[in-house]
Amino acid sequence: MSLFNDKYGRNGVKTADSEFIQRFNRVQEGGDPAEFFEWLTDVAERSKMRTSVRKSVGTNVVRDVDKFKTEYENRKTGKSFRIWSSKFPALDKAIGGYVSSNMYVVYGKSGRGKSAITLEEVINCAVQGANVLIWSMEMGWFEVLVRIYVSLSGDQGVAITEIDGQQMEAGFDSRAVRQGKLSEEFEAAFMDFIKKLNTIIAGSITVRAVDDQDFDSRTLRDLKADIQQTNADVVMIDPFYYLDYESNSNKTTGGAAADTSKKMRRLAGTMGVVIFAITQAGEDDGAVDEDGNREIKLPKRKDVMKTSALLQDAAVLIPVDTNAKEGRGLIGVNKGRDGGEDEVVEIVYLPQIGIIKQVASGATALNDFGF
Known part of the structure; x- marks a missing residue:
């Protein structure tokens, strides 16, 4: 009773x-x-x-000119407003970089590289000076760190690899690092490399992973606390649908996910951070050519899974598709508030040796890499 x-x-x-x-x-x-x-x-x-007693409500267009001037100068010097460049120049040009206080949604089919591509972007932000917070709710912390270290080593070109007759700068082999099976020579080079990360990363990267014992609550309230504690500028949520959803206030189908998306978008604004939210795209059988090779095809806007609210709340919608076996992939823009829609970027996709980069334009094309 x-x-x-x-x-x-x-x-x-x-x-x-x-x-x-x-x-x-x-x-x-x-x-x-x-x-x-x-x-x-x-x-x-x-x-x-x-x-609470409010001295004023909102901002007065006429009287608050000094307030505007102060904010303008802060943005001019990067104190209150930051734009982080994409690692992929064509994508950066299309969307104008990643702007603080916005949410960006990266999506693709299962196993098609959406986490790897997003990780490349947040690592690149950290290199530029951003404090990055990664909520990895599928992968353990060691796996995430392996990917980060291999990616950075690939950007630094610590090794040379030959692919179909083409010599390319590469990084350490991710499988060998993951399994602790680097050769004695490469192990020494790897340990020396990670000691010098502070000379490469101007900001910081904090990883919260699925196997962290204190990571059993994953609400937006917890996310806000982690952003405050790490002083994060850029946040990666991998994946969105593993968050502890907000309560379904409207008692509608999918309402909890929709409410979570809306509140996360609001959190990006109030905290002044860039949030990358990763979600899935709808699955299909996929087309193959005469040789049995799978066609690389970007998902459409309607293919965003888990909640359509992500589509509405995203400043930019970024579809991804890759084929690691063939070493290539595509990144696109399906929605951009500042333009760039329908942009498609060709990339070399060899994450196992730290190579994920845009194919050079002009004379260099995918065929130059032997694909």
């Missing part, structure tokens, strides 16, 4: 604390106390905002 059983006060009028009573009763009947206290915290924060 509930401690409180009166939903209504005198004269049958619903009381202000009736929701409190209902939620409290659910806890008494075996409900989740954590959910109850989270709701109490939200109520307290909203109450504090309502009761």
Whole structure:
């Protein structure tokens, strides 16, 4: 029996604390106390905002010119507004870089490189000076670090590899690093390389991974706390659909995912960070040519899976498709608030040796890499 059983006060009028009573009763009947206290915290924060005395509301177009000038100068010097360049020049030109306070959605079919491509982008942001926070909810921390180290070594060209007669600068072999089977010579070179990462990365990279023992709660409240603690500028959510979704306020199908997308977009704005949210694209059989090679084809806007709200909330929608066996791939723009839609970027895709880069334009094309 509930401690409180009166939903209504005198004269049958619903009381202000009736929701409190209902939620409290659910806890008494075996409900989740954590959910109850989270709701109490939200109520307290909203109450504090309502009761605080505001000196002004919003920004006055005429009177707040000095405020505008100050913000303009801050953006000019990069104090309050940052644009992080993409690793892929054509993509960077198409979307104008990754702008703080925005959410970018990267999507593709399972196993087609969406995590690898996004990781390349956030590593590149860290090299430029960004503090990067990675929420890896599928891969363990060691696997993520291997990918990061191999990627950076590929950019540095620590080794030379020959592919179909073409010599290319490459990095360490990811499988050998992952399995601890580097040769004695390469192991020494690898250990020396990771000691000098501070000379390559101007910012920082913090990884929260699926096998971290203290990473058992993955709400947007937890994400906000991690952003504050790491002073993050750029955040990677891999994948979006492994977050602990917000409550389904509208009680509609897919409402929890939609609410989470909207609130994450809002979080990017209030925290002034770039958020990369990774999700899946719808699967199909896939076309193959006469030789049995799979066609590389970018997914369409309608193929965004898990929630269509991601499509609406994204500043830019970035489809990805790759073929690691053939060493090539495509990155596109299916939605861009500042233009760039329908841009398609050809890339060399050899992540196992740290090579993920745009194919040079002009005389150099995919055929020059033997593909």
